[in-house]
Amino acid sequence: MRNIWTIAKREYNHFFISPIAYLVAFAILLVLGIIFALVIYSSSQNVFFGSVPDIRPITGSFAFLLVLSTPALTMRLLADENRMGTMELLLTAPVRDIELIVGKWLGSFLFMLTIIAITLVYPIVLNALVRPGIDQGLMITAYLGLILVAASFLSIGVGISALFSNQVAAFFATLAVLITLWWLVGFPANYVQTGADIFRYLDLQTHFYDSLSVGKINLTDLVYFFSLIALGLFVGTLSIDIRRWR
């Protein structure tokens, strides 16, 4: 556990000297800032129609932005260690493979949590503009969903990063998997009779937008997200393990 925390802290601190991490945070906050300003403007224009904004445009957009930004954050985590040859050093250190992977994932997750925490300023402002305040329960589940989506994506990113020694290859491979989970896998559900439920179940958007994003916590969604996290970490651990004896 201590090893995990040591690696996580190291990775977390590393993000704060990485220009890519700042660029990712900047891009996310810029897009969300524009969306937030538009939401306020649109609600001000439609106030006579009873338009009351909530936090979903922000969390929903953030979840979508994670598809594009996560690969940039995770691509170097292990691929860079492979490229620079520091992986051999790590493998000889008294650290188990799982600790290494979980530590890397936790570091990136904490960094993403920091960005998510910054975005809490939006619900705080919204809360001040809505009487008697925004729906706090809805906000909690929407942010919980966002955290689970981020954790899943980062886990997949870490797992894929462990497979590559080239950051660009890791970036595009992660992006391809996330796009598949976000868009492509649910697509056939509308067109096939048999197996539509399976495609719908695999569709990550359904587990976020139809459940957590609307204020509902469902056991199925939790199992789905934790499975994705476990799968990503398992792939990463297995990849390191194979590297040991190959």
Next chain:
Amino acid sequence: MKQLQKSYRFLPLYISLLALIATLVLGTVRVVMALDLYTPPNPDRINLALSLSAAITVLGVLVYAMVAPDAVRSFLSKRQTRYGSNALVMSIAFLGILFVANYLAYQNPRDLADLTEDKQNTLAPETLETLKKLPAPITATAYYSPQMPRDSAQQLLQNIKNNSNGRFDFRFVDPVANPVEAKNAGVTGDGKIVLEMNGRRELADYADEAELLRAINRLLNPEARTVYFLTGHGEMDINGFGQTALSRARETLESKNYAVKTLSLLADNRVPEDADVVIVAGPIKPLTQIEVDLLNQFIDQGGGVVAMLAPVPLTDFGDQPEPLTESLEQRWGIRLRNDFIVDTSSTMPQNAIGAAYSPSHPITDGMMFFTIFPLARSIELKQETVEETILTPLVQTSPSSQAWGETDFSVLERETAQVSLDPEDAPGPLILAVAAEKLSTQGRLVVFGNAIFAGDEGFDVYGNGDLFINAVDWAANIDKETTVDITPRPTLERTFIPPSQLQWLAILLGSVCGLPGLVLAAGVAAWIARRRRG
């Protein structure tokens, strides 16, 4: 010979490899077939070829193991093989665990919490109660083409399934791809849902909880009740639109298994045998004595009547005799005063607010909202004048508000008239609706001193619709449990306070420039610090 054996010993492996490729290709075709994306002319041949290729794959490996046992032994004893097989077994076990966990979660979906303040994602208690009592499994078939968004329908049906204890299931069918199935189910449009139980079908026009509950109720209670709306005296129209129309009331009654018809007592000279309730909705002309006698006869035979009578100045009664109001007073002890209610607790004093309900009567025991009666007349009860009749004042104006029955109708014509409680006016609290039941015949009567509260413009206002529907249900003697409708969910009204110009500028600058700018500045500072450190 040995040389030959050595040269060809890999042949079974090559064949096995080719068979494996064929197995993968055929397996993919089989999956495509299973998903109904493509059906080959001879699907059995695909299955046969798949089995054969899989068998050849295994056979090839086995033959190789027989031909070159040393090579196989050496391969198996290799370090990489050992670790590789360990990794393979671990992967299979891990994926197996994930599969089982997700399969179980999928098969037993469970909502752990609905954290929204208004419980927007929780089914209404009536729906949950109905689902608990389902006597047989219900299958819902949702006819949705790919063009029709199905997310909300999927969510609602899944929610119902989750709470049905395995008695409700659903599937989606594309009516464009399966026109015969859609036609057989009687579906003509997109987005319809057909519920089926014990071979009986009911159609829900759209994916909405109330609509689906009504369809389930129709499945559970196939016997329809009949409501007649009296016509011929300028009553409110059940097919029209506007304040004096009862389209919303009619639609709601129909969705609750009622057959809604009109009745002209003067023409038919009798109340039809299938009538459960006759509604007299705001006649402008007075009913004749013959009609009133027929209605009394109907009640004496156990029927139900709902009379909604507006203040006299809103009708063309003039000074003509009113057999209906006279009969109500003499036979039932219900006197409709010749006044209109002024309620000072209302922002519009001519709108009487029904604020006090009888807590013990089936019509009003579940009422959660106020009711609004625009221009209503007050009712006085004379219990002592009737026997074997239970009279219940259903709705009254608030005891704490100052309301009275204004008898000076001329104020209605003057826009700036001052009204006040005069000695001849009846003081509040005033009765707005009464229920009466004859103990001997079980005949039921509900009287309202107003009709337009149930009109299209008033039906959805607060509890107006519920009160009207509950009154009809009670008059029809229907057990409340079989006619449940969704109780409107109390929702917290939120209002958005638009920011001032200055606040808007601060929000714009803060969100678009401030936050991202701070992150960018921190990034630049970190970069400079890093360069300085070298």
